[in-house]
Amino acid sequence: MASSFGATEAALAGEPDLGLEHFRLLANTLRVGLVVQATTGDVIWHNAQAETILGLSGPKLRGEQVHDPGFCFIHPDGSPLAPTEQPSSVALRTGIAQTDIVMGVQHPNRPLVWTVASSSLLPEGTGVVTSYVDITERMRKELELKAVHARERALLDGASFSIIGTDLSGLIHTFNLGAERLLGYRADEVIGKHTPALIHERVEVQRRAQELGVPADFEVFVHAAWNGHLETREWMYVRKDGTRVPVALTVTPMRDPQGTIIGFMGIAEDVSERRRFIVELQKLALVASRTHNLVVVTDANVRAEWVNDAFTRVTGYTLEEVKGRKIGPLVQGPETDQSVVAITRQAIRAGEGFQVELLNYSKSGRKYWLEIDCRPFHAADGSLLGFIAVEAEITSRKEMEAQLRESEARLRAFVEALPDMVFRLSESGVFLDVHAPREDVLLMPKDHFIGRRASDVLPVELSSVLLETIERARMLHAPQTYEYQVEISGRSRDFEARVVPGLGSDMLVIVRDVSERKLLDLMKDEFVSTVSHELRTPLTAIQGTLGLLAAGVLGGLTAEALELVTAALGNAERLGRLINDILDLEKVTQMGLELRTYPQPLAALIDRAVLETAVFAAEFSVTYSVGELNREARANVDPDRFLQILNNLLSNAAKYGNSHEVVRIGMDRLEDGWRVFVRNRGVPIPESFRRRIFSRFAVVDGTDMRARQGTGLGLAITKALVERMGGRIDYVSTAEFTEFFVILPAVFA
Amino acid sequence: MRELRRIMLVEDEPALRLVAKVSLEKVGGFDVLACDSGAEALAKFDEFAPDLILLDVMMPVIDGPTTLSSLRQLHPKNRVPVVFLTAKVQAKEVQELLTLGAAGVLPKPFDPMLLSRQVRDLWDKESTHLPVGICIDG
Numbered sequence: 001m002a003s004s005f006g007a008t009e010a011a012l013a014g015e016p017d018l019g020l021e022h023f024r025l026l027a028n029t030l031r032v033g034l035v036v037q038a039t040t041g042d043v044i045w046h047n048a049q050a051e052t053i054l055g056l057s058g059p060k061l062r063g064e065q066v067h068d069p070g071f072c073f074i075h076p077d078g079s080p081l082a083p084t085e086q087p088s089s090v091a092l093r094t095g096i097a098q099t100d101i102v103m104g105v106q107h108p109n110r111p112l113v114w115t116v117a118s119s120s121l122l123p124e125g126t127g128v129v130t131s132y133v134d135i136t137e138r139m140r141k142e143l144e145l146k147a148v149h150a151r152e153r154a155l156l157d158g159a160s161f162s163i164i165g166t167d168l169s170g171l172i173h174t175f176n177l178g179a180e181r182l183l184g185y186r187a188d189e190v191i192g193k194h195t196p197a198l199i200h201e202r203v204e205v206q207r208r209a210q211e212l213g214v215p216a217d218f219e220v221f222v223h224a225a226w227n228g229h230l231e232t233r234e235w236m237y238v239r240k241d242g243t244r245v246p247v248a249l250t251v252t253p254m255r256d257p258q259g260t261i262i263g264f265m266g267i268a269e270d271v272s273e274r275r276r277f278i279v280e281l282q283k284l285a286l287v288a289s290r291t292h293n294l295v296v297v298t299d300a301n302v303r304a305e306w307v308n309d310a311f312t313r314v315t316g317y318t319l320e321e322v323k324g325r326k327i328g329p330l331v332q333g334p335e336t337d338q339s340v341v342a343i344t345r346q347a348i349r350a351g352e353g354f355q356v357e358l359l360n361y362s363k364s365g366r367k368y369w370l371e372i373d374c375r376p377f378h379a380a381d382g383s384l385l386g387f388i389a390v391e392a393e394i395t396s397r398k399e400m401e402a403q404l405r406e407s408e409a410r411l412r413a414f415v416e417a418l419p420d421m422v423f424r425l426s427e428s429g430v431f432l433d434v435h436a437p438r439e440d441v442l443l444m445p446k447d448h449f450i451g452r453r454a455s456d457v458l459p460v461e462l463s464s465v466l467l468e469t470i471e472r473a474r475m476l477h478a479p480q481t482y483e484y485q486v487e488i489s490g491r492s493r494d495f496e497a498r499v500v501p502g503l504g505s506d507m508l509v510i511v512r513d514v515s516e517r518k519l520l521d522l523m524k525d526e527f528v529s530t531v532s533h534e535l536r537t538p539l540t541a542i543q544g545t546l547g548l549l550a551a552g553v554l555g556g557l558t559a560e561a562l563e564l565v566t567a568a569l570g571n572a573e574r575l576g577r578l579i580n581d582i583l584d585l586e587k588v589t590q591m592g593l594e595l596r597t598y599p600q601p602l603a604a605l606i607d608r609a610v611l612e613t614a615v616f617a618a619e620f621s622v623t624y625s626v627g628e629l630n631r632e633a634r635a636n637v638d639p640d641r642f643l644q645i646l647n648n649l650l651s652n653a654a655k656y657g658n659s660h661e662v663v664r665i666g667m668d669r670l671e672d673g674w675r676v677f678v679r680n681r682g683v684p685i686p687e688s689f690r691r692r693i694f695s696r697f698a699v700v701d702g703t704d705m706r707a708r709q710g711t712g713l714g715l716a717i718t719k720a721l722v723e724r725m726g727g728r729i730d731y732v733s734t735a736e737f738t739e740f741f742v743i744l745p746a747v748f749a
Numbered sequence: 750m751r752e753l754r755r756i757m758l759v760e761d762e763p764a765l766r767l768v769a770k771v772s773l774e775k776v777g778g779f780d781v782l783a784c785d786s787g788a789e790a791l792a793k794f795d796e797f798a799p800d801l802i803l804l805d806v807m808m809p810v811i812d813g814p815t816t817l818s819s820l821r822q823l824h825p826k827n828r829v830p831v832v833f834l835t836a837k838v839q840a841k842e843v844q845e846l847l848t849l850g851a852a853g854v855l856p857k858p859f860d861p862m863l864l865s866r867q868v869r870d871l872w873d874k875e876s877t878h879l880p881v882g883i884c885i886d887g
Contacts (some may be wrong), residue, residue, distance in 0.1 A: 534834065539860030541764030544772060547861045553775040576858065594839060 020277045033071045033115075035061070037088055039125065053115055053132045055107040070108035078104075094364065097121060104136070114139040123533040162237075162247070165254065168261070170194050170218030182247070182270055184240035195266075196221060201236050201244070208233075222264050225253045227482070234271060239254060248270050294370070294391035300384045302326055302348055314393055316363030317651035328564035333361035343659040351376050351384045357394065420512045427474075427505035429454045429467055437525040441513060462486070466497065472509050473499040483514070494518045513669065525586060532583045539579065581713035585696065589718040595638040595724055599747040602674060603629035605639060606665060609646035617663070622680075624650065627666035632676050635744035637725050646676075648718045649740050653680040657738070673727075677741035685733040694719040694729070753872040754773050757778045757799035759790045759816065760834065761808040768832075768861055769803070777865025787816030794820065798830060801872055803855075806835040806846070821850065830875045832868060834859065 006560040033050030037043050043062045051058060059065040073081035083089060087098035098119045105113040162182040165174025172195055175187040183190075183199055190198060196205055196218060209216035212223050224231035232250040239245060243291035247268040254263040294309040294311040298304050304322040312318050315331055322330065332341060339355050353375035360370055415422055415435050421442065424433035431449040436442045442449070444457070454463045465482055473480040479500045485492050493515040500508040547570040548554060550562065557565060610624045617624060653663040657680030668675040685693065696716045722729045727744040756779045760766040761783070770783045782797045784790040788811055790802070801819075806813035817831050830852035835842070838856045848855050853871040855864070 159839030331826075533836065536760050536858060538764055541768050542760070543858060544765070544861040548768065548771055548775065551862055553862075554771070594841065596840070 031134070033134075034129060035088070035132070036122070036127060036129045037092075038127045039092060041089065041092070044127065050132060052632075053113060053134050054105055055110055055113065068108055070106070070107050074104040074106055074112075076102050076104070087117045088128045089118035091121055091128050091130075091737075105491065112136070112502075143670060160272075162266075164195065164266045164268070165263060166195060166218075166266070167263045170196070170221075172198075173263070174265075179268070182239075182245065182268065183237060189240075194218070197235050201238060204236055220251070221251050221266065222253075223252045225264055226261070235268075237268065292392075294389075294393070295328060296389040296391065297386060298327070298389070299386045300351075302328070302387060305386065305475060311391075314362065314368060315360070331360040331362070333359075333365075333366065333367070335359050336361075344372075347374070348387065353387075357398075368393055368395045370394065418510075420510050423449070423509040423511070424502065425454065425470065425471050425507045425509060429463075429470065430459065432506065441493075443486070443488070466499075466509065469497070470500045470509075473507065477501060491515075528582060528586055532579050532586075535579050536576070536583075539576055543569065543576060544574055578713075581717060585713050585717045588717055595641060597636045597638045597725055599634045600637050600638075600639050600642065601631065602633045602635055602642075602667065602676060602744075603631050605637070605642050606646060606667070606676065609643050609650055610665060612643070613647050613650040613654070616651055616732050620654045620657075621659045622654040623655060625662045625664050627664060629667050630669065630674075633667060633669070634747045635674055635725075635727075636747055637744065642723050642725070645718050645721050645742060646678075647680040648714045652714060652740070653678050653738075656680070657682040668711065670746075673743050673746045675741050675743045677739050679737050679739040680738055684735055685731070685738060693731070750840065751800065752877070753779070753800050753869060755782070755797065755799045755801075756868065757781075757790060757794070757797055757802045757807070758783045759785075759787060759802065759813070760805045761785055762805075765805075765857075769859070769864065772859075772861035772864045773803075773868070776862060777868065779865065779868075781803065785788070787813070787819070788812030790816060791819055791823065801852075801868065802829060802831045804831050804833055806833050806837070814846070817849055817851065834870055 028047050028049070031049060033053040034045075034047045035043055035050050035054075036045040044062055046058070051061060054061060056067065056071070057312075073086060075081055076697050081103055084093075086103075087101045088098075091098050098117070101117045101119075103115055103117055105115060107113070113134060114136045115132045116135050117130055117132050119128050121128055126700075160177075163174065163176040163181035164172060164179050166172050172190050172193055175185070175190050180186060203218050204215075206216045209220045212220060213222055214220060230250065230252060232248055235247055235249050236244045237247050240286055248271045249266055249268045252265050252267070253261045254265055256262050292310060294314055295306075295308040296304055296311060297306040303324050303352050304319075304327050305324075307317070307319050307322055307327075317330065328341065328344070336359050340358050344354050344356055353373075355371075355373050357369060357371050360368055362368060370391040372389055374387050376387050391645045418435065421437070422433075422435040423431060426432055429449065430453050432451075434442070434446050434449045436446065439446060450458055451509045454466055456727045457463070458466065458480075462484060465484065469480045469482050479498055481496060481498045483494060483496050485494055487493070493513060494517075496512045496514045498510045498512075500510065502508045546565055549557065550565045550569050575634070606626065606629060610626055614624060650663065650665070657663060661681050664677075666677055666679070668677070692713050695715055719729050722742050725744065727742055729740065729742050731738065731740040755802070756773055756782065758766065758769055758781055760783070766783050766785065770781050773779045773781045782793060782799065784793060787804075787808060790804075791867060804813045804816060808816075813817070813833055813835075820827075820829075829851070833846050833847070833851050833854045834857055835854060836855065836857040843854045852875045855871075857869055858866070
């Protein structure tokens with residue numbers, strides 16, 4: 001900036017009384033932006049205000065930096081102002097000062113700024129100085145004013161003004177055209193007569209006189225004027241033909257040059273149109289915006305003046321039926337809440353609006369719920385003209401709310417009755433709701449949970465598994481369960497938690513105390529093994545005895561005796577197998593059975609199993625056929641137990657398949673395991689049995705279990721064994737064949 | 750080689766004791782002394798002088814293993830083979846019994862028609878001084 005001062009100094013040298021420092025000070029405190037340009041157009045000086053008004057930093061203003069793109073001047077009509085049209089350019093070009101040019105400054109980063117610019121040439125043709133005055137605020141106000149005037153004029157243009165002049169006693173001496181038009185009298189008919197008797201309603205005058213405490217005559221109208229007030233009131237004018245017209249009457253005093261009141265001027269405006277206009281406007285505005293709503297317009301006494309079609313559609317009452325009547329008593333019924341009705345009456349009496357929800361009845365007796373928004377509307381003088389009620393039918397919402405409340409209550413009752421703990425958690429693991437049959441199982445008061453994170457409330461070992469399970473349930477969109485133990489009152493208790501994705505992002509966690517069940521399971525297991533052992537000893541004795549007898553060790557038996565002893569031996573053996581299977585299953589499932597798994601060649605085990613069961617199969621006239629086996633296939637199995645698995649599958653195929661058939665055994669290579677299958681022909685396994693087939697004592701109905709020597713535990717044991725070895729077992733059963741298969745993880749050398 | 754003739758059977762369960770005794774006598778043709786407890790067996794050992802002892806593992810008061818160790822203590826010079834009878838025939842358990850110095854382990858329940866043969870097999874193997882363990886899964 002300093003560098004340009006030389007030029008400025010020279011330019012301003014013609015100002016004799018103003019020191020340079022003073023000038024700079026003054027220039028920067030001015031609210032006017034000043035820019036000095038050389039004849040080339042280059043800016044050689046400007047004050048701070050110029051930066052503000054033009055929205056340009058000093059360097060940009062001086063052209064040392066590029067202007068912001070989008071910066072430009074515009075004409076008042078919005079069209080852009082070319083650089084050559086700028087006042088400084090015009091002044092330099094024409095040599096004529098430019099004054100009061102209105103321009104907009106458009107800037108990409110701020111609202112439009114309006115300025116008045118004037119450019120004057122500096123002495124001796126050294127350049128041009130331009131002033132910018134910010135008139136944005138003034139322009140805005142002017143625009144607003146213009147809009148207001150336009151609106152007012154529109155109103156006034158349509159109105160008819162009546163002007164009646166009187167002397168101090170009310171004797172009419174002036175009666176203008178507007179008055180003639182409004183009242184139907186010719187001027188000569190009324191001049192010399194007294195107002196108000198001629199053109200006012202006596203009742204109205206009397207009422208006002210009472211309010212003011214003055215005689216019911218001309219005084220009523222000029223009371224305020226005498227007291228120096230300018231009063232505008234609504235009155236009812238009586239026309240020559242006796243009809244009424246509402247007017248807004250303003251009474252002003254007329255004075256002589258000395259200021260003494262010599263008479264009054266009554267300026268009246270017909271407001272009937274305006275009144276209608278206002279009502280219509282309000283009606284239209286509301287109706288237009290809320291056409292599906294019921295709209296009722298009433299007078300000040302809440303008697304219906306107008307209702308819309310939606311009203312008729314919902315209530316069954318037409319405009320003709322309700323016009324002039326109070327609607328409330330018409331539509332309210334036995335279940336209408338009278339306390340709400342009282343609120344509405346109170347508001348109406350006070351001339352105030354109200355918003356309520358109310359149950360009403362249609363003409364045909366149908367109940368419907370309305371949300372009523374009722375507002376008063378007023379005349380120019382503030383007096384109440386009536387009410388507009390906009391009513392939305394909310395019957396279905398109310399019904400849904402009621403249903404929701406009901407089902408919530410039902411659900412609540414249901415949950416309260418649950419012996420389980422129920423927690424509702426947000427997505428982020430915050431407890432939203434807690435139910436517990438007793439508080440002691442919660443470990444802490446119920447209130448400690450609500451609104452707090454699981455990780456803050458629960459011990460870390462409980463919260464971590466909970467949050468992990470929630471995450472899993474969310475990912476899988478399926479309920480997940482886990483069990484945990486907690487010590488309560490010095491006793492270890494078992495709980496089963498079920499995490500269920502709830503509505504939205506909520507999670508429900510249902511926790512059941514399974515300590516009793518666990519205890520029962522344990523007792524059952526102990527009972528089973530005790531009983532089995534206790535049974536096995538005497539059974540061994542019975543079996544042994546019968547075996548010795550049947551073998552004739554103790555001497556020959558008669559044919560009859562031998563038959564009986566053989567039958568008894570068969571039954572004893574069957575009982576023995578049953579007990580052995582029960583014991584076996586208990587051992588496998590309780591992990592009491594020690595498995596010695598190591599990589600085994602599967603083919604060899606299959607060969608051996610086939611060899612071992614061939615004799616058994618022959619009893620059922622079944623033969624085994626082993627397909628091509630991969631001799632390299634190895635899996636981690638306990639050889640004895642894997643043989644047990646194969647023996648079970650092979651003997652099942654022999655027992656349950658068709659006689660005189662070939663049972664096929666084979667092996668498939670899977671991606672990461674081996675699939676060993678046993679396939680036979682026979683009656684397919686009913687699909688309804690699938691769920692139970694691997695459970696204890698599962699035998700298809702109608703199968704002669706006795707004849708087939710089954711205990712119903714074989715597949716349960718087999719499944720448990722397969723799973724203990726890390727594999728899985730399943731089957732397919734069709735009309736053509738039934739195939740059981742075991743999949744074991746492969747071991748590769 | 751000595752012949753197997755006299756077998757001492759120790760079993761607390763009367764029915765099993767009877768079946769085993771009959772089986773060994775009638776099927777195997779052995780001389781059998783049946784004792785109902787370890788105490789009785791120890792008391793009658795000298796008098797009966799068995800060639801082999803068939804000893805139940807689970808018995809009240811003095812169980813099989815205790816009976817065996819007592820016998821070895823009382824008669825350190827007498828290496829009469831002892832064969833255990835047990836329902837617990839898992840590998841670990843069989844191994845434990847063998848380390849106590851048993852000649853073998855036979856599973857319960859036993860087949861009375863096979864018992865004598867099984868005992869004789871064990872006797873034969875014991876006579877050729879091979880350590881023997883039989884594990885037959887019940």
